[in-house]
Amino acid sequence: MSDAVMSDAVMSDAVMSDAVMSPFAPLREQLASAAAAFGDGLVDDVEQALRTDVEIFPVCHHSPASALAMVRRLREKQPKVVYLELCEDLRPVLEELRNCRLPVALQAFASDIDGFPPEWAPLSVIAPITESSAEYQAIAYALDTPGVEIVLVDRSVDHVFQWEPRAGAADVGIEIGDLRPGFAALEEHLLHHGKVRHWSEWWDQYVEQPLSGADYDTYRQVMVLIGSLFRRLGPEGHQVDEDRERYMWTRMREHLAATGTDPAECLYVCGAFHAASPVMDEHLDISPRTSTAWLYGLIPSSHSAIEEQFGLAPGSVSIAAATWSKSLRRGRLTPYTLGGRSKRAASPPGTPAETDTEPETEDRLSGFLTRPPVLDGFDEAELLGWCVEIVRLARRNGYLASTADAIAVYETSILLAGMRGRKRPTPYDFQDAAVTCIEKDVVPGRRDVRRLCEILLGGDKIGQVGYDSLPPLARDVLDRLQPLGLDLEKRTIQRALIDLDAHPELEPCSHLLWILRRLLPDDAVRPIMGSRRLGERSHQESWDLAIGRNQRSIIELGYEGVTIEQVLEQRLRRTCWDEKATAATALDAVEDSILYLRNRRFTDELGARAVELLAGERTVDDAPEVLGRIRRLLAHYRAVEPELPAWAKSFVTTGYAHYCTLLPTAFAEEETGVRQVGAMLGFLFTMESLALSLGCDRTQLELAVQQSRPEAPAKVALLWTAHFQLGLLSMAGLRERMIELLGNPLVVPSVPQYVSGFVQALESAPTLTPFVVEVLSRAFGRLPDDVLLPWLPKLITTLRAQAPELVPMLVREAGRTFPARLADVDSFTPPWLERVPAKVITPPASQPVGELLAVHPGTVAAVAGLLGCEPVTIAGAGGEVAGLLAAHPETGEAVAGVLAVV
Structure with a gap:
């Protein structure tokens, strides 16, 4: 026998031996020729994931295929314990999902941090949940099935930031089951050969659609294979990922040991990337948490927010939601939802699975990887419905679309799918076809055809948190606004009309709305009529309220305090004691405190801080703003208080001395603008009388002016x-x-x-x-x-x-x-060009004013010059005096009386 024949025989025997030992031997031989460098490793990862004592369920977050497989597997296996890849300290928040309309996001928030760099504050971790996600199906099953426990096993939010590099970002979003490859060349290769534009379209075409109707074993093997592939082709270094996996397996083993649960009755739900982990048997010594006080809750999320967080294409989550609904109808499945268990369960809650032993593992990958997607009649009917509906939407939005356009969109969708190598038109093919056939040079309305397609497929769905799951602050806001008689949980804009003269009991509602206006985005609470300024009071107000649409902003305020007033007070205090705070910002805070909080003690505290900041400033950049704000505040206090508060008096005296000291330098420096110098002089001269009454010395101002060059x-x-x-x-x-x-x-x-x-x-x-x-x-x-x-x-x-x-x-x-009239222009002479002859006035000799003016002509002449009056000659006085004083001797009489002149 030749060497070649002997070699072939040996290889044949090896293959037969492998075939007997492993069901994946044929697949191993195929992969060896295509990826000799790591083919064996991929299959080894699949086999390893399938041999664990705790069943691993690999998922891709917000994936309809994963959610469908989860529903089927939960009905078949009915596990007693569900381990979920989610921050372990978010577990109490899961119960609040009952009161929500998805999508929503679990959030952990911390503003007062301990053990982290101060510049990171505030810290936030967000994990969005949609109904078409496997995680939500597992959560709903576990919470509504008696005898089932759900255990979150991922690192706590505190450990998330402990493991962040000190130069890392302060806001972290958890990407549950992220399957976008980190190897750019691989992604580019897949998009090019798949004839698709972006990763979301590739995933939908080659993973989502084929796996939607696949059996569980096929789904599981394919997901682990993909996770292993991306793990091996991604960037070098998986230390953080492996530490996370050690953390999760450590927590699962601790739970199994503490409860004595049979691992065969457990299900471990994690991202496909982590399902192919090589560290399943390794232990991790978990460090203690820091002293940071974390707050937990739910916030509304949306399809667009999820797409942005996970780097998905616009509209991809809406398409996933449409695929989820279609698959449920086609498969006649009822998903798990919180609030009631499915009526289509294979067996009653808490009963064992149909078989006590797991079926023997078979190779499902080979057939799946070689089988193309199949177009069925249901998909054709769906495409027809899309084409008709997009024409209807286009006509409603100003496009001149017709039935012919619907036919064109249908045919073009099939044509584009064929050109891209697929038998079944996807939503992405339909979008491109609609744009090609309906879009014109000019968009007639606010929405283009691509946006209309997204609306047709589900739009940007936004979730809502129920009243019972809101933080105390948000519930307090809704309760205090109840007298308005509006349903503020609706997402529509509602008009509130408040007549404060006829209904003074609505004054607290008006006050709260003004505070919300100060804290929330502009479109949440918008006044149409009415204002809130110092010294003003509105008699009637009109508001456009979109509180339900901005529910997330109100919930996040609840992480900062128990009441809306407490949040505003904390923010004002934080602003005034910030390292970048100035006297102008402190005066702004004082004004807000007067308008919104009505807390004299707190206002005085902010005012004292403003005095402190003014005394420490070395520039006059904010002088115009300081002047305007202190003028308004002094006018307010003079109108409503018997005397000025102590901090206001201190601010005037401090500012007088401060600006006198800086005035010569400000005049000389080129960096200081004329606006700033004018504001300094404005402060000094308009506040002079008050400053002098409080003990300031005018000589300081005179010296400052004389020293200015x-x-x-x-x-x-x-x-x-x-x-x-x-x-x-x-x-x-x-x-x-x-x-x-x-x-x-x-x-x-x-x-x-x-x-x-x-x-x-x-x-x-x-x-x-x-x-x-x-x-x-x-x-x-x-x-x-x-x-x-x-x-x-x-x-x-x-x-x-x-x-x-x-x-x-x-x-x-x-x-x-x-x-004022054009006819008078020709004869007009400006007053500064007029020459008024000196008047000769003879005051009565018996009046003391005449004697006073005659004895002191120089003094009154100077007064006349200061007043800008033309000189007059008083007979017998021997000099020029002010015409104003001569024409009005009674004024002089009064002055003479004060001076005790006889």
Whole structure:
């Protein structure tokens, strides 16, 4: 016998021996030729998973095929214990699923953390659940079947973050049963040869549809094989995955030892990736949890949110839900749902399975891997229904679609499926066909054809958490809003009309709505009529409420506190004591505390924090915001309180000294804008009387102004106005400087900057409004076009962006100054160009005011200059005095009386 013949005989004997020893020998021979590098390992993983004492049920999350196989297996086996790959400390939340409309997500949340980097806060773990997932079917079976226990065996949420790299993300979503390959080249290869666009379509075509009608052994072997393949072709290093698997097997062994349960009566539900684990027999020493206080609950989820979390194609979860419903009807199966056990159970709850021994394992992979999908009549009828329905939806959304388009979509769907190498058109083929046949150049409405296809196949279904499963805060919100008479759990937008004068009992509802407006997204609680500001009270309010649609946001507020007021208080305190907090943010928090909390002690605490932050600031970037907020707060307290609170007085005195100290530097620094310097002067001059009454020294302000040496033209103008307010410069002198600027050709190009400075000066000196109108008028009249035209748009945009509150002052003053009719323009003379002759007034000699003015002419002349009045001559007085005082001697009489002048 030749060597070749002997070799063939030896190989034949080896194959026959393998065939006797293992049912997978033929498959092993096929894989050896296609994947010699790891073919044996794949089959070994399958055999290992099938030989474990605890039955492993491999799944892909949100997979209809997995859910269908789970329903069939639960009815057949009826396990006593279900081990589930889910964070073990989420177990109490499972009971609350009874009160929910899926999809929802289990959530663990922690805002006060201990043992983790502070920048990670808040921590959150989210695990979404849909009805078409194997996990939900297992949960529903276990919770509603007497004598069945469900045990979550995956690492706790605390361990999830313990195992995260310290540079890792702070928000982690658990991907239960993720089967998207981590090997990019493999995915690209599969998509190319499968003639599909994305991974979700490949999975639906080559795994979901074939496995939907497969028997349990075939399903199980295929899923383990795929998990093993992805495990071996994925990125190097599975340390975290293997540690998770050791964790789960350690927990299962501990439970079996503690309860004495027979492993044959247990079912272990895990991702297919973990079903092919090589560490099933290894033990893990589990570290203790940190002191972080975790909060657990349910939040609404949606198909689109699940797709984003798991990196799936848009619409894929909706298509999976449609496949699930179709498969249930075709297979005449009733799924497990919480709240009642299925009437189609193979045997009563708690009874043993039909056979006490497991059937011998057979090779089901070979036939499955070589059998193409089959198109049956039910699918054709479904495709016809889709085509008719998409035309109806298209016409409702403005498309000019007809019956011919429905026929075209049907034929194109079959054509595309054939071109892509499949006999049965998938929902993805149908989508492409509908876009090709119906979509035009312009979308007539808000939805295009692809979006209409997603709606037809189920749309973006959004879950809802029932009232009994809501956290105390969410229930409290719904209870307190009951007097409105609306069903706020609905997902529609509802209009609430509140007449506070006719129904004062609705005031608490209005107050709560304003707090919700402060904390929730803008579309959740939107006021149509009414406002909430300091010093205002609404008599009637109108609201658009979408609380049911934003249920998730309200539930997440429940993780922060028991009442909505407590949550707002915690947020305001956290904002004020943040390392980036400023005096402006603290004043904002004070205002919110007054408007929403009505807690004087807490408001005073925030005010004291604002004083502390202001004293520690080394920049004046927030000076405009600080000025605006403290003005509003002081006006509020003067209107409602007999005296200012202690923190407000301290803020004024601290701010006066603080801005006096920083004023020379702010004038000199180029980084500090004219808006900030104007706001500083506004604070100093408008708060001056209050600050001086509280013990401040005006000399500090005078020294600060005199030490200022600005170079920028706008800041120079601000300094001139400060000199004017301090009495160091008269109105006539200020006007002369402006006229000199306009007459100097070397300075003319920078005149607009001076004008901008004068405009910003209105923040500190509103009485200068007539002068600013005069300055603008002179500039518009004398500046050349090449200077004026580029500057004018910039002036308008600057005023709109930085000083919108100053524009009405200028407009009103201009309205009083300039003629209201066009016919009066030609004869109009600006008041600053009029020359009023000096008046001669002879006051009665018997009046003390005449004697006072005659004795002190210099003082009253200075007062006249400060007031901007034209001089007058008083007979016998020997000097010029203010015309205003001469024309109104009774004022002088009053002053003389105060001074005890006889």
